[in-house]
Amino acid sequence: MSEPKTIYDKIWESHLVYEDNNDCLLYIDRHLIHEVTSPQAFEGLRMSNRSVRKPSNALAVADHNIPTTDRSKGIGDEESEIQIQTLEDNCKEFGIEYIKTSDKRQGIVHIIGPEQGFTLPGLTIVCGDSHTSTHGAFGALAHGIGTSEVEHVLATQTLIQKKAKNFRVTINGKCNQNVTAKDLALSVIGAIGTAGGTGYVIEYTGEAVKSLTIEGRMTLCNLTIEAGARAGLISPDEKTFEYLKDRPMSPKGDDWDKALEYWKTLPSDEGAKYDKSIEIDAANLSPLVTWGTSPEDVISIDGNIPKPEDIEDDSKRSAVKRSLDYMNLTPGSPIKGVEIDRVFIGSCTNGRIEDLREAASIVEGKKVSNNVVAMVVPGSGLVKEQAEKEGLDKIFLSAGFEWREPGCSMCLAMNADKLAPKERCASTSNRNFEGRQGREGRTHLVSPSMAAAAAIKGCLTDVRELIN
């Protein structure tokens, strides 16, 4: 009998094209492309007179730069317009499928991949975007790459890789009310730190992970990169298969049956070896919020902001001090009640239908606080359409939220959606870095229901108080 393997080991081995000691060439099944990290790659191909090896393995869409207001009149910003047009032109030149900005399937790359059934278990998936880890929710090996590697994949359909180590994160127990996949992810980052997963692929397992919906699993895997690991993985199960069945690009008929048979062999074997393991008990968690400028700066909503003097490590202490100055927070005081100016619900982390339902359930029948500007940006045109079918748009609009067109929006603030200096935002996005949502903007990462609660109360709030 062969040695027990993790799902990562299995996908790795099945994609090895060439191996010579540490020099490995890994086959890439899917390549998602967007406007920001691809123009230089296509330019590189042209300069070296190279072609795209397998254009059908790629799918392109504009998301980072695109305005979330009415785009029928154009993009509005000259540089963004050029970048988006360049993507469309490049796709045409090299024969890659491009989803136009006017297409209702347009949306954030990591939302449309699964929606279209482009994302499947057992595949290798890359994109010039660090949140490619999202697709690991399906049991695919998915990670972000730089532009040079985008060019490499276009030209060769492979990547030069070194095998990462296996890291198992087991989340036991059941989540308390209003503790979501976002909170699970933040708790992992808080526990291991933003470099805790460097050099590893993280596999999530345990009762709390298995209980998550596919949307929740995507949120969890999405944030894996914030823990330093390039890829997160969850073994596929019946929920995965049900989600993928009959998606436009998923296998059909005989191919589906063969795929299914194969996918069932993917879960990690009993007794597989992990280089590192941690366990977290979901039952101990409350809704979480970040206080600082690193996603590891996590506390419970009923917790207090840390004091730099309590921290022993010099580098860490000065980093905390810098964060607290930037965030303009008082050490030792409660995080609950800190007033906010903006709320952002959306992004590849929390811009799916389930996230909007979760937020709408809190918002329904209530009003956004007078001092808050709040917006909802669906992750894709299809998410938007579904939400409108369910009447979620009306719930948000009548509460005073803005209801926008799909895109990355204020998660990275490359378009017009950004924080003004010193503005404070409760955000469902993935990074609270200095300047991430706008220069001198202050970001608190939270779940969709916590963001909704903050919008209603005008301050960071324990969502459970709005329900009970």
Add this chain to the structure above:
Amino acid sequence: MEKFTSVKGIAATMLNKSGNQLSLMMNIDTDMIIPKQFLKTIKRSGLGKNLFDEMRYDMNGNEIESFVLNRDPFTKAQILIAGKNFGCGSSREHAPWSILDFGIKVIIAPSFADIFFNNCFKNGILPIKLSEEKINLLVDDSMKGVEFEVNLINQLIIINEKEFSFEVDVINKDCLVKGLDDIGSTLARATYIDEYEKKVLDNFAWRNPGRD
């Protein structure tokens, strides 16, 4: 890509101040290195002037004097020293492009984020992992503007009479030293890729994306 054998130059250190104490700045993310408003370019060049933009310039675009890369001789720095987890966050290759365009060819830190680390080698930048204790021994000389030599062939950082050795992966070293184009060397193995694709097509047809 330009060949990399050794670099002689000034080393700038990224420090955080807490009271009177200076310490290495940790978790320098790629948003800090090159903020998103500069990612709208369709070129690789010209990003050096916006390296660390929001730390380097005030709201009116004036240089902030206290920032290390605005002070002589560090305006000419070719080596950057920083705290752990350098380059975390976004995969944007604009980060190494802006670093290189500024003139920095070596980054020394206790640890790097994976994607950024990889991106460096693709652009002729040498990221060196060195323990925090060893890095602390470099900081004084760096702040005094003493010339550093980073010799990749012998894997040594040389400052006056002091020498510090460092590790580098054989393949990455070879790439830098020869200035190799990855794509060219992979395409030289195209027969392996052909064979692999045939095998997939024969046995795993479902792996190809379905299109109506």
